[in-house]
Amino acid sequence: MTRAKALLDGLRLPVIAAPMFLVSGPALVIAASRAGVLGTFPALNQRSTEGFRDWLEEIEAGLSTGAAALPYGVNLIVHKTNPRVEADLRVCVEKRVPVIITSLGAVPDLVKAVHSYGGVVLHDVINMRHAAKAIEAGVDGLVLVSAGAGGHAGTNSPFAFVSEVRRIFPQGVIALAGAITTGRHVAAAIAAGADVAYMGTRFIATEEGAAPPAYKQMILDSRISDIVYTPAVSGVHGNFMRDSLVRAGLNPDGPAPEMNMDKKEAKAWRDIWSAGHGVGGIDAVMPTQALVAELGADFDCALGELQRWRAHAPAPAREKVA
Numbered sequence: 458m459t460r461a462k463a464l465l466d467g468l469r470l471p472v473i474a475a476p477m478f479l480v481s482g483p484a485l486v487i488a489a490s491r492a493g494v495l496g497t498f499p500a501l502n503q504r505s506t507e508g509f510r511d512w513l514e515e516i517e518a519g520l521s522t523g524a525a526a527l528p529y530g531v532n533l534i535v536h537k538t539n540p541r542v543e544a545d546l547r548v549c550v551e552k553r554v555p556v557i558i559t560s561l562g563a564v565p566d567l568v569k570a571v572h573s574y575g576g577v578v579l580h581d582v583i584n585m586r587h588a589a590k591a592i593e594a595g596v597d598g599l600v601l602v603s604a605g606a607g608g609h610a611g612t613n614s615p616f617a618f619v620s621e622v623r624r625i626f627p628q629g630v631i632a633l634a635g636a637i638t639t640g641r642h643v644a645a646a647i648a649a650g651a652d653v654a655y656m657g658t659r660f661i662a663t664e665e666g667a668a669p670p671a672y673k674q675m676i677l678d679s680r681i682s683d684i685v686y687t688p689a690v691s692g693v694h695g696n697f698m699r700d701s702l703v704r705a706g707l708n709p710d711g712p713a714p715e716m717n718m719d720k721k722e723a724k725a726w727r728d729i730w731s732a733g734h735g736v737g738g739i740d741a742v743m744p745t746q747a748l749v750a751e752l753g754a755d756f757d758c759a760l761g762e763l764q765r766w767r768a769h770a771p772a773p774a775r776e777k778v779a
């Protein structure tokens with residue numbers, strides 16, 4: 458078994474609580490990893506590399522169990538627009554962060570640096586071209602950001618995407634993302650061929666999520682039809698909640714407005730709230746531990762139902778087919 462698969466095998470539930478700008482910090486990471494899924498956060502949620510190091514120390518302390526520490530992950534944006542990437546990576550190496558999730562650039566040197574201390578690299582992609590490039594760079598796993606995901610979502614069907622990537626990445630870890638909201642969805646992701654479900658939006662509506670209360674309330678009040686896929690906020694297509702676009706003076710039903718928000722992207726994400734298609738299945742803000750327990754119970758129900766179908770399959774007919 459690869460190191461990446463062994464790490465996931467140690468989870469209570471095959472779920473990664475995905476990194477979310479302005480939402481995931483130490484409280485959510487610690488609560489998620491303690492509950493038995495993999496907690497993660499973007500390094501850029503801290504304003505400086507020094508602050509980032511402080512957060513890692515806080516997380517290490519929160520996850521040390523006396524025996525082996527529980528795993529967690531950090532998201533690094535590997536792009537020339539992120540001047541901190543090298544310094545943040547050095548801190549990750551020093552602190553031996555168990556999982557690094559890279560966005561935008563899949564760089565062999567970074568993979569080498571993370572492997573040097575036994576860490577695992579997952580890279581997030583929205584299409585086959587980027588998946589192939591990341592595999593070539595030597596990543597341990599891919600995050601397939603499919604249609605309906607929160608943040609900068611892709612447009613591929615998760616079913617088709619996971620099958621096509623599995624053909625070119627038979628031994629790698631595949632995390633599937635896009636509106637995964639319930640334990641049944643987690644089971645569906647595994648049944649479809651993924652190793653782990655990657656869930657963002659559902660974890661915004663947790664007590665430990667750092668989003669303001671009005672953001673969490675909008676998640677509860679929104680339905681799939683309230684999610685708008687637009688490049689207006691950051692220049693790259695992403696999913697955002699309609700009411701937050703309207704409040705910012707944008708017309709979600711008109712043509713994508715010409716907005717040069719690149720330099721103000723952090724502010725844009727603060728005022729315009731991202732969420733995926735899964736919002737309609739979210740009815741309560743919960744403590745993360747209770748959420749993971751609920752996901753686990755729902756996951757078990759789904760497995761029970763799949764198992765029932767196995768019993769239904771008439772064995773003689775199967776033999777005939779074979």
Ligand SMILES: Cc1cc2nc3c(=O)[nH]c(=O)nc-3n(C[C@H](O)[C@H](O)[C@H](O)COP(=O)(O)O)c2cc1C
Nearest residue numbers: 475476477478499606607608635636656657658733
């Ligand atoms: C508010 C918000 C902020 C996000 N910020 C980041 C980020 O900083 N880095 C990143 O790699 N992905 C980011 N994402 C994407 C998530 O990591 C994940 O791919 C996505 O939420 C999964 O889809 P789901 O929200 O439908 O579960 C963000 C998503 C949301 C909703």
